[in-house]
Amino acid sequence: MTPLERWSLHLAALATAGTGVLDGLLRWFGQRAGEFGPEPHPWLGLVQHLHVLVAPVLVFTLGVMVRGHLWPRLGRSLEGRRTGLGAAFLIAPMVFSGYGLQVVASPAWRGGLAWAHGLSAGLFLLAYLGHLALRGWLPSVQSTVEGASG
Template identity: 60%
Template sequence: MTRLERWSLHLAALFTGATGLIYGWLRYYGQREGEFGLEAHPLQGALQHLHVLAAPLLVFALGMLVRGHVLPMWRSGRPVGRASGFLLAMVLAPMVLSGYGVQVVVAPAGRLALAWIHGVSSLLFLAGYGVHLLAPLRQTRSALAEADASLNPS
């Protein structure tokens, strides 16, 4: 995976995740009391549009990731990050498909179900992404500790 692909993925995930989290917070907890009852937060619409515009960039970056990272790591058989990578792969389809579905389904019950699926799978994706990014750091730290222990026996 090239440096450009890696940074494209990280930036797309950060921007899409941040806009989605802030939009979700404003949607469900940012309502204000207006003259005629509860009103949406003034930034809610802008954040929704930014999230919808950022999501295809993330999907494109994830497509590059399959070719440049997932397949080579799968073929190498390296165990580092395999569990978190598998979690990411499992929540990817529900996250993407429900994200697109929530934009086109008009039945209220269907939209609500898709919104829940999208919210839960997106939170799992963000958590798994964070854990997956830290997996090589944990392996390096444990390898350094083992090397230090072998050089300095107590």
Template identity: 30%
Template sequence: MSRFERWAVWSTSIGTLVTGVIYVWMKYLLVSADPYAVVNHPLQPMVLKLHILVSPLLVFSIGLVALRHIWRHVQTGMRDGRRSGMVTLLALGPMILTGYLIQAVTHESLLRAMALSHIGLGLLYGVGLLVHQFAAGGKRVRAERAKERRGRRRPERRRSGREATLSP
């Protein structure tokens, strides 16, 4: 993964997770003093909008690393972080699907089931991504892999002085 890809995945994951956790806290754990209030906190609608704005960027960033990181490691059988990566990846699809369905479903009990599933899958994704960072080795392993890749590169063949003068 490039530095930009890593930054994209982590920044959008953190942004989505933080706005999601704050929204859950405001919607389900806070109680408004006004019995007729539609929201439990004045910033609740803004936090929801931020969550809805940042989450498609998360989907984009995962798509950005899908071939170069995820698919390549599945194909090569990479062992470091495989379980945590697969758990995170398997939580991602249903998390995205339930996130979209929450906005479309109107039946009360189905909406509640979608919301609870989305919350659980979102937390699983966040924990899975954090565990994956440590299971895959983090900076140390990335540095070792980069050093290994540099060692595998073939050095360019230099021409001797005589060959350089003879060539057109």
């Protein structure tokens, strides 16, 4: 992967994860008491639209990552493969459940897809961050503790 591809992936992941987490927080904890009952948070619509707009950029950059990073490394060493493959296997459920949320109208299906999307996206984010931490892109807890005490 080129540096442009790598940073595009990281920025798209950051934007998509940020808007997704904020969407979930506003949806679960942002309800307000209105005149006729509970109302959604006023920012929920904006955050949801931003998430739907930035998610395709993440899907595109993930495709670039599969071509330039995943396929060439499948036959090599096992280092970093557990978290990388874990994240890779979660891409399809995350993307398809997110797409399904946009096109399904049945409340039962929307509820199931929302849970599937939230769980697969949360697990993908954990695997992605774990993969970055193992590759040295994120500061480790040990180096943070050593830096604070030294």
